[in-house]
Each structure stands twice: as structure tokens, then as C-alpha cells.
Amino acid sequence: MISVEQHLDRILTTVSVIRPFELGVLDAQGCVLAEDVTARGSLPGFTNSAMDGYAVHASDVAGAAPESPVVLPVVGDIAAGNTAALSLVPGQTMRIMTGAPMPRGADAVVPVEATDGGLVRVEVRKASVVGQHVREVGEDVESGAVILRAGTLLGPGQIALLAAAGVARVRVAPRPRVVVLSTGDELVEVGRTPAFGQIVDSNSVMLTAAVTAVGATPYRVGGVRDDARQLRETLEGQLVRADAIITTGGVSMGAFDTVKEVLSRVGTMQFDKVAMRPGMPQGFGTLGEEKVPVFTLPGNPVSALVSFHVFVAPALRAMAGRPEPSFPPGYVPAVAAEPMTSVPGKMEFLRVTLDDDQARLAGGQGSHMLGALAAADALAVIPEDVTQVRPGDPIECLPLLGREGQ
Ligand SMILES: Nc1nc2c(c(=O)[nH]1)N[C@H]1C(S)=C(S)[C@@H](COP(=O)(O)OP(=O)(O)OC[C@H]3O[C@@H](n4cnc5c(N)ncnc54)[C@H](O)[C@@H]3O)O[C@H]1N2
Numbered sequence: 288m289i290s291v292e293q294h295l296d297r298i299l300t301t302v303s304v305i306r307p308f309e310l311g312v313l314d315a316q317g318c319v320l321a322e323d324v325t326a327r328g329s330l331p332g333f334t335n336s337a338m339d340g341y342a343v344h345a346s347d348v349a350g351a352a353p354e355s356p357v358v359l360p361v362v363g364d365i366a367a368g369n370t371a372a373l374s375l376v377p378g379q380t381m382r383i384m385t386g387a388p389m390p391r392g393a394d395a396v397v398p399v400e401a402t403d404g405g406l407v408r409v410e411v412r413k414a415s416v417v418g419q420h421v422r423e424v425g426e427d428v429e430s431g432a433v434i435l436r437a438g439t440l441l442g443p444g445q446i447a448l449l450a451a452a453g454v455a456r457v458r459v460a461p462r463p464r465v466v467v468l469s470t471g472d473e474l475v476e477v478g479r480t481p482a483f484g485q486i487v488d489s490n491s492v493m494l495t496a497a498v499t500a501v502g503a504t505p506y507r508v509g510g511v512r513d514d515a516r517q518l519r520e521t522l523e524g525q526l527v528r529a530d531a532i533i534t535t536g537g538v539s540m541g542a543f544d545t546v547k548e549v550l551s552r553v554g555t556m557q558f559d560k561v562a563m564r565p566g567m568p569q570g571f572g573t574l575g576e577e578k579v580p581v582f583t584l585p586g587n588p589v590s591a592l593v594s595f596h597v598f599v600a601p602a603l604r605a606m607a608g609r610p611e612p613s614f615p616p617g618y619v620p621a622v623a624a625e626p627m628t629s630v631p632g633k634m635e636f637l638r639v640t641l642d643d644d645q646a647r648l649a650g651g652q653g654s655h656m657l658g659a660l661a662a663a664d665a666l667a668v669i670p671e672d673v674t675q676v677r678p679g680d681p682i683e684c685l686p687l688l689g690r691e692g693q
């Protein structure tokens with residue numbers, strides 16, 4: 288029996304960041320930059336108005352007030368998108384819109400609300416100072432400056448900055464492509480009615496959803512029969528398009544546990560009992576010339592999803608260049624709202640609901656119980672040496688993917 292930390296450590300020391308790839312900025316959302324990025328141009332690219340109003344020489348309106356307005360002739364109109372180079376001489380003004388280029392010579396903008404809105408001549412009722420409501424060229428980003436560092440996770444804000452700074456394509460660690468397949472003669476495809484003794488292949492849809500939720504790209508193969516040759520051929524066929532492979536089922540002590548039978552002789556695959564509940568039987572290793580990581584998760588649905596959270600998700604994040612600081616990854620503190628029990632010597636992952644920080648058992652804790660799994664917000668992680676949790680005890684919880692907003 289090995290510990291959860293030992294198994295995760297073996298996984299995280301085996302996987303590596305996927306070779307960087309150039310993507311269009313929109314496709315790169317959720318990816319991590321593989322190199323520093325510099326701005327191709329300044330932001331703003333030209334000095335422009337921050338308000339709809341009138342471009343002025345601030346000194347012309349320094350004494351303006353409601354009771355002593357300054358009247359200026361309006362000699363032009365500048366809309367956003369105006370590409371002509373205009374100049375403003377002292378004693379005159381031009382109407383200007385938000386984002387429109389400032390005319391040369393003008394050094395302030397008087398908002399339209401501080402005027403009578405005149406089109407030929409305008410009455411300015413408020414004083415202005417140099418620079419007021421003016422966005423200076425390069426005040427946000429200077430051309431040539433590093434705008435985003437290697438290792439930055441690209442979200443909407445970062446993508447906007449790249450686009451605005453003239454960067455249309457970036458080198459990133461791409462999303463891992465993850466093949467999901469399940470094994471077992473008892474499986475029928477989602478939507479089909481199982482005959483007596485059969486079950487719907489819910490694991491492959493569950494893990495496909497989990498792969499998406501963690502920001503990777505799933506390829507769902509679905510159910511493969513408990514047939515060594517078919518499984519071997521399916522795996523060989525899938526290796527070419529996979530950065531990782533996840534299987535479920537067939538890793539325990541059953542007479543027809545094909546995954547273990549087929550894989551224990553190839554690559555660096557290793558099958559272990561991990562001191563956790565659920566999720567004890569685990570397999571991990573690499574296959575093929577490209578050394579594709581393969582996770583063989585137990586078939587019980589809860590065991591498979593717990594294993595995904597504890598082992599696969601950290602590995603996929605690491606492959607996408609998003610390493611997690613340490614074990615345990617992503618735990619949040621909570622308080623037990625009721626007694627909880629755990630077996631000695633195993634790390635227990637209980638399905639709990641979270642009401643603020645109050646954790647309650649979500650229902651039955653059998654590793655086949657999807658009802659309680661679906662009701663849960665998080666996994667309460669009870670360490671190996673703890674067998675009794677009392678109400679009010681602090682506990683650590685691992686939020687379930689996709690339930691963070693609950
Ligand atoms: N004698 C022993 N029996 C078992 C042990 C053990 O140590 N000794 N370990 C138990 C534990 S713990 C687990 S977990 C399971 C793991 O079994 P397998 O990974 O070999 O999975 P299967 O036997 O194929 O299936 C187990 C269970 O899960 C259901 N299942 C399987 N695939 C799917 C799927 N795609 N979608 C939904 N449900 C699925 C399957 O019907 C079984 O009920 O072994 C215990 N046994």
C-alpha cells in the first residue's frame with residue numbers, strides 16, 4: 288500500500304509541460320504563455336480624449352466658471368476614428384468625442400456637461416487644467432515593453448491586452464488532449480436502456496466533463512469490452528492523438544480485469560493499492576514512444592471521480608504549465624457540522640455539501656452512489672490518522688469541479 292502523496296508524487300514527477308504551440312489569441316484562452324510577450328505598439332496608440340466635450344488650450348479656460356463663462360469659437364468636429372492630423376490654435380476649440388485623437392496644441396478636454404453644447408461657439412462654464420480628461424499616448428503600455436510574462440494564464444483580460452497591443456498569435460502550452468475510455472462488458476452507451484445486469488457507461492461522460500472542467504480537451508472513446516485484444520488495439524489507436532489517456536474499470540482483483548492484464552506488461556505502467564477511500568486500486572505509467580501518461584482509474588463511479596480530482600486534475604494542470612504549489616492542491620478550510628467517521632490508515636474523501644463553511648455528509652458514502660455524489664459540493668479530506676471527526680472540528684475540503692459557485 289502506498290500513500291496518496293507517494294502516488295501523486297510519482298505522477299507529477301513523470302508528467303511534463305506539453306511542447307509549446309502557437310495559437311490565435313482567442314484559441315489561447317485558458318492556456319499558459321510559454322514566453323514573454325512584448326507590445327507591438329503603445330497603448331493608447333495616440334493621445335485621445337477621455338470624454339465627449341471640447342478640446343481646448345487649458346490656459347484659455349483657466350478662469351471659466353458658471354458666473355463667468357468663457358466663450359470660444361468651435362472650429363471643428365473630431366469623431367472617434369478620425370484619422371486626420373488636426374491642430375488647434377489658442378483661443379479656439381473643437382468638439383471632440385471619447386476616444387478621438389486630440390488635435391495638436393490642445394492639452395485638455397472640457398466635458399460637454401460643463402458647456403452649453405454649442406456647435407458654432409461654445410460657452411465653457413468650468414475651468415480646466417492641463418491634461419484633464421486626456422489619455423496620453425503610451426500611458427497604459429509602452430511599445431516594446433513586456434506586457435505578459437511566460438507562465439501567465441490567459442483569461443479575457445489578458446487576451447484583450449494582447450489583441451490591443453497588436454499581438455494576434457502567442458506561443459502557449461496547449462490544452463492537454465485527453466482520451467477517455469471505459470472498460471467493461473456490462474456497459475451500454477448513454478441513452479440506451481440497460482438490460483438486466485447492464486449499466487449505462489456514466490464514467491466516460493463524467494470524466495469527459497471533468498476533463499473539460501479542468502481546461503483540457505477531451506476525446507471520449509466510450510466503452511471498450513473486457514477483451515484484451517480490443518483494448519490493446521484501442522489504446523494503440525488512441526495514442527497518436529493523446530497527451531494523456533484515462534481509463535476506468537478493470538484494475539481490481541476481478542477475474543476479467545482486462546486493463547490491469549493488458550497494461551501491466553507494457554510501458555512503465557505500475558498498479559498500486561493507494562491508502563485512500565474510495566479509489567484504492569490505481570494504475571499509472573507511460574505508453575508509447577511519446578511516453579503518453581496513462582491513468583487507469585477504478586470503475587466505481589465515485590472512486591473514479593475522486594481519483595480524477597486527486598491525481599488527474601493536478602497532472603493535467605501541470606501538463607498545461609499550471610503547476611500547483613504542493614500537496615494538497617486547492618484545499619479550502621471548512622468546519623464539520625456533524626460527526627464523520629473514517630477508516631484508520633486511509634485518507635478518506637467524503638462527499639459533503641458546503642453551506643458557507645459548514646460541511647455535512649451529502650448522503651450515502653458507498654463508492655457506487657451517484658446520488659450523493661451529485662448532491663455534493665466538495666470532498667472532505669480526512670487524514671489517515673483521523674478516525675472520528677466531531678461537530679465543530681476544522682476539516683479540509685477539495686471543491687468538486689464545476690460546483691465552486693454553489
Ligand atoms: N476482491 C476484491 N474486490 C474488489 C476490490 C478488492 O480490493 N478486492 N476492490 C474494490 C474497489 S475498492 C474498487 S474501486 C473496485 C474497482 O474495480 P475495477 O476498477 O476493477 O472496476 P470494475 O470491476 O470494472 O467495476 C467496478 C464497479 O464500477 C462500475 N463501473 C465500471 N465501469 C463503469 C462505467 N463506465 N460507468 C459506470 N459504472 C461503471 C461497475 O459496474 C462496478 O459496479 O473493485 C472492488 N472490488
Ligand code: MOO
Nearest residue numbers: 565566567590654
Ligand atoms: O477503493 Mo474503491 O475505489 O472504494 O470503491
